[in-house]
Amino acid sequence: MCQCCSEKKDIYLPELATVVKADAMNVTEKYLKLSMDGGQFDYVPGQFVEVSLAGIGEAPITITSSPTQEGGFELVVRKIGNVTNAIHTLNPGDKLGIRGPLGDGMYPVEEAKGRDVVFICGGLGLVPQRSFINYVLANRADYGEVTILQGTKCFDQRLFTAEIAEWENRDDVVMLETLDEPDEKWNGNVGVVTTLVPKVKTDWSSAVVSVCGPPVMYKFVLMALEEFDVPHENIYLNLERKMKCGVGKCGHCQINDIYCCMDGPVFRYSDLATMPEAI
Amino acid sequence: MSVKKLAKEDFAKFVEALIEKDNVIGVQAKGERFDFAPLESAQDLRLDYDVTLQPPKKYFLPPKEVLMTFEVGGAYASEYEDETFVLLGVHPYDVVGINQMDELFSQDNYDTHYMKRRNNATIIACDVVTPSENVFASSMKTAVVKEGFDILLTDLGDSYVAEAATEKGEALLAGAAEADDAALQAREAVWAKNQKALNKHELECDAAYLPKLLGRSYDHNVWDDMARTCFSCGSCNQVCPTCYCFNVQDDVNWDLKTGQRERCWDGCLLDGFTKVAGEHEFRDQRAHRFRHRLYRKAKYVPAKIGGQIACVGCGRCVGACLPGIANPVSVYNRLIDDLGIG
Numbered sequence: 001m002c003q004c005c006s007e008k009k010d011i012y013l014p015e016l017a018t019v020v021k022a023d024a025m026n027v028t029e030k031y032l033k034l035s036m037d038g039g040q041f042d043y044v045p046g047q048f049v050e051v052s053l054a055g056i057g058e059a060p061i062t063i064t065s066s067p068t069q070e071g072g073f074e075l076v077v078r079k080i081g082n083v084t085n086a087i088h089t090l091n092p093g094d095k096l097g098i099r100g101p102l103g104d105g106m107y108p109v110e111e112a113k114g115r116d117v118v119f120i121c122g123g124l125g126l127v128p129q130r131s132f133i134n135y136v137l138a139n140r141a142d143y144g145e146v147t148i149l150q151g152t153k154c155f156d157q158r159l160f161t162a163e164i165a166e167w168e169n170r171d172d173v174v175m176l177e178t179l180d181e182p183d184e185k186w187n188g189n190v191g192v193v194t195t196l197v198p199k200v201k202t203d204w205s206s207a208v209v210s211v212c213g214p215p216v217m218y219k220f221v222l223m224a225l226e227e228f229d230v231p232h233e234n235i236y237l238n239l240e241r242k243m244k245c246g247v248g249k250c251g252h253c254q255i256n257d258i259y260c261c262m263d264g265p266v267f268r269y270s271d272l273a274t275m276p277e278a279i
Numbered sequence: 280m281s282v283k284k285l286a287k288e289d290f291a292k293f294v295e296a297l298i299e300k301d302n303v304i305g306v307q308a309k310g311e312r313f314d315f316a317p318l319e320s321a322q323d324l325r326l327d328y329d330v331t332l333q334p335p336k337k338y339f340l341p342p343k344e345v346l347m348t349f350e351v352g353g354a355y356a357s358e359y360e361d362e363t364f365v366l367l368g369v370h371p372y373d374v375v376g377i378n379q380m381d382e383l384f385s386q387d388n389y390d391t392h393y394m395k396r397r398n399n400a401t402i403i404a405c406d407v408v409t410p411s412e413n414v415f416a417s418s419m420k421t422a423v424v425k426e427g428f429d430i431l432l433t434d435l436g437d438s439y440v441a442e443a444a445t446e447k448g449e450a451l452l453a454g455a456a457e458a459d460d461a462a463l464q465a466r467e468a469v470w471a472k473n474q475k476a477l478n479k480h481e482l483e484c485d486a487a488y489l490p491k492l493l494g495r496s497y498d499h500n501v502w503d504d505m506a507r508t509c510f511s512c513g514s515c516n517q518v519c520p521t522c523y524c525f526n527v528q529d530d531v532n533w534d535l536k537t538g539q540r541e542r543c544w545d546g547c548l549l550d551g552f553t554k555v556a557g558e559h560e561f562r563d564q565r566a567h568r569f570r571h572r573l574y575r576k577a578k579y580v581p582a583k584i585g586g587q588i589a590c591v592g593c594g595r596c597v598g599a600c601l602p603g604i605a606n607p608v609s610v611y612n613r614l615i616d617d618l619g620i621g
Binding site: 008009010011012013014016052054055056057058078080081084094095097214215216240241242244245247248249250251252254255256257262276277 | 346347349350351352353354355356357383384387388389390391392394497523524525526527528529531535538540542545547552553554555556557559561562567571574575578579582
């Protein structure tokens, strides 16, 4: 009989976690704070977890909290498929399965030190970026100018509005927000997130630019950054792909010869130059 | 390790003894074709087969398997099949396929489900007696293998040469007579013949050049041309000894309280393979999926397994593809004809 396997961990086996807090953020997004039943859970901004609901399935979700925050970790889940619909029914005290943290491509929290950081977020893109944003703000003195650009489709889809208001009020953060399809409740910027890029005052030659949004957004943001000659090695993109295993086996998340789960989900743009499937 | 010789009638006794003590999966006739199946009698074994319908991959990565059981709202528990078995009659190209899968499932993150089955297996390989109509193992340098099996059999007409490559194989062959020089020479002749004969489709370059060739071919019109008649049926994926993409899904029992998480084969040619929530599909064109498969075989996966080409030349996809576009050799040759070897 095979001995080696009984000594090795089953890479597909989730561990149990408990919902500590669960809030509906709007009609489609739910906020969850989770605590691992086994205790410790160390992660870096940009990493994700595979969330399991027994009998429904698994879905990869990026962690939205920063490791600098204490007491569990946070996810924001859009209701859009079988697993995410089921996640929306969870209440405090409920159990779910977690594998992770996964992903070796993380946000460049160390490399960005001493430099300006520009966050460009489209819609739900704020959710993964928030981990990096709050990490930077928790270590504010280590970084240069911090600029956050947020583009959202409509007023009711805005997320983390209290936190955005806090960032707006800070002297050491520039927070710019825009809506694609505003209604009477909005009197701010109107247009897609790229319309905010020319308003940014930063040292584009050295700033770390972190981008996350829907798949269609990347090429337009990259075109806007091209206007300011932003070096490609300073641009970080958080890419989404279909994932099943999350550990480099199942093949679904492959982008040319790399795996989004293992090599990402955060990539340096210059590393994607030979990956036509990336953007 | 030793090289033995068994007369055919002694080999039949060897097989019967194996069946007595282990689960033996051997190549047998299935209609006019052949396939691996549980072997009940040495008489049913057909080591003169051309190619099996399915590669032996399914004994390590089954079309569907239970990874774990769960209780709704409760804990998950890993499930394993933990029985030894003997795969009898694996052709050299399939041995290479298995060796590549072993590397892929054990590197980076060790897949205990695949590896437990693999470690429980004894592989008795056999040199090809009857080349199949689409085999191109000679082009892929997989017509003859020197490692990756426990025992290798070579048919010499009235006897088999049996080489043990592992302790497991050595133990099985204990008691058999050593092969004489004449037998060893006859085996060399079989190898020399197969190195050339398993080549119904001839690749016009050294297989080792393929990653470089594909490095120059991404935007070539061959992908659109060939994929125009592709049904996206995934037959090429299904019969491939080196395709290992999979899906994972949950199945709940009738009590609605317990269930199991299952892994099943998936295929990169299938529409929806890359589709995410919100209906965005990253590889939504047939030509891109068609290209992706051949890039996996000769560029992407080779980079993970030390440069070995992840097409072993079994030719199964050539026969399985309804519109007749899956033959990797015809695609690669067209690229060579067009772009040259540079």
